[in-house]
Amino acid sequence: MKHRSMFIVGAAVGYVFGTRAGRERYEQIMRTSRRLAENPTVQETAGVLRAKGEEIAGAAKVKGGELADKAGHAVNQKLHKDSEYEDPRREPVS
Template sequence: MKARMMFMAGAAIGYVMGTKAGRERYEQIKRLSQQVSENPNVQEAAGKLRAKGEEFAGAAKGKAEHLKERVPEQMPGRHKAVEDEQSQVYPG
């Protein structure tokens, strides 16, 4: 979602800066974007999206912590097995 918003913002900025319609069109776009951003419905939706994002991030963090507890810090014999493989000489 963040990437999409960044793309849309970049596209809007590119359009505004590259438009041949001039200052009048720029002011029109600026007024429209300000009206949209100040709209209570838009602000409410943004707040709900922010809350959902925080909820999902918290759930993901909880799952990651739970999984981390289940994975051992070091598998016994792992380093030994890797060293044995590296020290073997294979016939060429």
């Protein structure tokens, strides 16, 4: 029983000291991160990266659409190889 109570007391003391040190360290990290986020150079770099990401996403969207159209056309050609299939995107033959 003596060992158990010593363990509980030790755990309680460790918890108290750990939470105090942990909170202080947390506050220090938060102050540093706020200063970093408010830095004009960091904000400018974030803006450039955001714009570049939007540009890349737009290009990927266009390319993906083109590839989807090509794939759909290829599938339709394979499915209707022997039939009289007309692509609805093409002008009708008169």
